[in-house]
Amino acid sequence: MKFQLSLFTLIFLCFMICFSGRADGAGTTTDGPKALISIDTRRNCVEYSRMIFGQFIEHFHDQVYGGIFDPHSPLSDKDGFRRDVIEALRELHVPVVRWPGGCFVSAYHWMDGVGPERKSTFDKAWRVEDSNRFGTDEFIAWCKKIGAEPYICANAGTGTPEEMSNWVEYCNLRDEGRYAELRQSNGYADPHHVKYWSIGNENYGWWEMGGKTQEEFGAFALESAKMIRQVDPSVKLFAASNYDLDWTLNLLRKAGEQLDYISIHGYFDRLQSKNEPSDYLTCMTKTIIPEKQIVKTEQLIALAGFEGKIHIAYDEWNQRGWHHPGVGRRDIPIEEMIRARDKNNLNSTYTMADAVFSACFLNTCLRHANTVKMANMSPVVNTRGSLFAHKGGIVRRTTFHVLKMYADLLAPFVVDAQVESDSLTHQDSTFPVVDAVITCDKEKKIFSMMLINKHPNEEAACTVFIDGKELEGVYGATILSGDSPDAYNDVQNPNRVVPVAGQIAFKKGKVLLPAHSITHCRLEYKGQKN
Secondary structure, X not given: OOOOOOHHHHHHHHHHXXXXXXXXXXXXXXXXXXXXXXXXXXXXXXXXXXXXXXXXOOOOOOOOEOOOEOOOOOOEOOOOEEHHHHHHHHHHOOOEEEEOOOHXXXXXXXXXXXXXXXXXXXXXXXXXEEOOOOOHHHHHHHHHHHOOEEEEEEOOOOOOHHHHHHHHHHHHOOOOOHHHHHHHHOOOOOOOOOOEEEEOOOOOOOOOOOOXXXXXHHHHHHHHHHHHHHHOOOOEEEEEOOOOHHHHHHHHHHHHHHOOEEEEEEEEEOOOOXXXXXXXXXXXXXXXXXXXXXXXXXXXXXXXXXXXXXXXXXXXXXEEOOOOOOOOOOOOOHHHHHHHHHHHHOHHHOEHHHHHHHHXXXXXXXXXXXXXXXXXXXXXXXXXXXXXXXXXXXXXXXHHHHHHHHHHHOOOEEEOOEEEEOEEEEOOEEEEOEEEEEEEOOOOOEEEEEEEEOOXXXXXXXEEEEOOEEOOEEEEEEEEOOXXXXXXXXXXXXXXXOOEEEEEEEEOOEXXXXXXXXXXXXXXXXXXXX
């Protein structure tokens, strides 16, 4: 049997044998985890879509009412929108927001939420009354305030293809048809120009209002897409999908010619019934799952013959699933169900585990930049969001700072770099300790690295090669860590976990990454020297 080793593998093996001690700029030693990153500037780089830094908002608990929209708050503007939330989201440069759901949308009829005279309706998904004060026009206005593109998810549960296409007419046509005229009569002379539309949300699930079989949904998606494109052929169309072979292939074979994206979702710490968040190491075992899901979805798209034509929108994601016990059950009183949702807002839940997981998730999307063209953290405020809005202000949770680092600090192209890392095992699951993504500018002169150490309490010794040479020098850096892997921000201590700007030194390629941390490093590269 012939056995061959790549140059990268040989370098890594030599590194692992020779570098058995700890080393940083000062030459100290460690027996902690190690990693090797090899950057070859001759390899291809891919421009990624900034839509992967998108957000999501749903009519659940206090995300909308009391979160982004609170006309009675002294912190709100004249239109009822929380000014502090708007300012914080502007910091994130949010590119796109998906609304109104989520499970909520599968029994939502958009006509209830437009016009001057609105009546409240009973939300069958979450079993509460919705005032309908926040509807389409308010959502568009709020998106403009934060500088984001609106992305509307339409009712494919109890709704119809015609209802969807009427919604597109309301938003996008100037003066053709009764729904464009309705928008004008509501005070909006110019179209809203909503580019992104999704046909449904999780319609494969038993929990969804108007859930459908794969055959039903494939036909429904096709008819919906046809009617929407008859109204506005320029829109980008999404359809609810998952990682199931039969569901996804049936959808693509029936409606694929009409679609631009398929939508997938992931919550990895399942807390629907019991709000018992997993510990740090258990959370780290879940950092490798999104990549497996994305790879499987890519394979299904290729199998259906749409490789390069249909992209992936990971348009609901978060480490922690929402806590909502009793949905679909009759043995829990409604009042108890609703009270339990307050537990989603316990800031102590959102520790460095959430920060590190979120960074790993974004790294995964960046590595799959050819296929993943949008991702939407779920949600944008309250529940499991990166922002917590309370009556007196806001808290920027650990995940907020991750999102800001990625939005502010990365270069626009992803480098095809190689990363090798020691592994850690917990509960029969093994994961690499170090995760990394390298970005660059178009000329490959500026390199921007995101280096993640998942280990809860040990520094990771990371060696970086660029064009076969060990990286040397002192470079600007931003590090997000904490005094503990369980550190979090709350109302009393809002700045316990914040990014720290400074410098890091590479000596013979080696640098130490703090425990449970995300490190950004920017370097200028002048190419190989003779």
